[in-house]
Amino acid sequence: xxxxxxxxxxxxxxxxxxxxxxxxxxxxxxxxxxxxxxxxxxxxxxxxxxxxxxxxxxxxxxxxxxxxxxxxxxxxxxxxxxxxxxxxxxxxxxxxxxxxxxxxxxxxxxxxxxxxxxxxxxxxxxxxxxxxxxxxxxxxxxxxxxxxxxxxxxxxxxxxxxxxxxxxxxxxxxxxxxxxxxxxxxxxxxxxxxxxxxxxxxxxxxxxxxxxxxxxxxxxxxxxxxxxxxxxxxxxxxxxxxxxxxxxxxxxxxxxxxxxxxxxxxxxxxxxxxxxxxxxxxxxxxx
Numbered sequence: 694x695x696x697x698x699x700x701x702x703x704x705x706x707x708x709x710x711x712x713x714x715x716x717x718x719x720x721x722x723x724x725x726x727x728x729x730x731x732x733x734x735x736x737x738x739x740x741x742x743x744x745x746x747x748x749x750x751x752x753x754x755x756x757x758x759x760x761x762x763x764x765x766x767x768x769x770x771x772x773x774x775x776x777x778x779x780x781x782x783x784x785x786x787x788x789x790x791x792x793x794x795x796x797x798x799x800x801x802x803x804x805x806x807x808x809x810x811x812x813x814x815x816x817x818x819x820x821x822x823x824x825x826x827x828x829x830x831x832x833x834x835x836x837x838x839x840x841x842x843x844x845x846x847x848x849x850x851x852x853x854x855x856x857x858x859x860x861x862x863x864x865x866x867x868x869x870x871x872x873x874x875x876x877x878x879x880x881x882x883x884x885x886x887x888x889x890x891x892x893x894x895x896x897x898x899x900x901x902x903x904x905x906x907x908x909x910x911x912x913x914x915x916x917x918x919x920x921x922x923x924x925x926x927x928x929x930x931x932x933x934x935x936x937x938x939x940x941x942x943x944x945x946x947x948x949x950x951x952x953x954x955x956x957x958x959x960x961x962x963x964x965x966x967x968x969x970x971x972x973x974x975x976x977x978x979x980x
Contacts, residue, residue: 694741694754694837699763703772705794706746707731712792712971713817714917716808716824717800721840734837736844737761737801741835754837767796770922775961784938784980785965788972795971797963798917802885803878804845805918806903809910810870826862827851852879870905877903885919893921908947916963925954925962934973938980 859868
């Protein structure tokens, strides 16, 4: 694989890839990578992408065009422009100062969807374990520098796996949702590319046609895979943060709260949510 370099500004690789928004990137470990810099890998179009964070930017090894890597890591998002669109808000200013360099990723649709189907009532390590189990059991393995890297299976491959096999792998009741949703995607009665041409609320409702997908999972996939940057996933952590810091935005339902939050923060609500959520979770906000 060819090595390339991306100069970056206001970007922290490790923060972006370990804050809980993506399960498609994996930390690389091994003797060849013990240089103190964070190394992660993912796959795009079945091809491995290995990135190393340095003080000046990213060392990238891949056969893909560098624009694909920039897109995957949100490096083309103009953070100054994004934050200039927000209302004056002390909490958000503190959050940006505390977690500066966080970007919203753009993962491939199917791995992102399956990871979030595994997420309800689960902590991040458990979601990663389920995701990685499916990748190891049913995905392709690529060896780079003596290190095995696992590509998450395509929908066509996972559709061949029975619900019971998924349960035996430790997926639990979510196996039913994964099996049914994978079948729908394989039959092409649902095409992810169609969502890109929809308005946000229409796309969220269409996502809910997939088994096991509710408002929160739909919002996660729209935000972290389809570039709907106005999307605002609301889970327990986010709900608690809103109740503490923005009680006036909390409605009677998920839909009401989502609409209020988007009305307040605007076009890039997803960024506001990610910064506030992460800063609050790490105890960096005085709320």
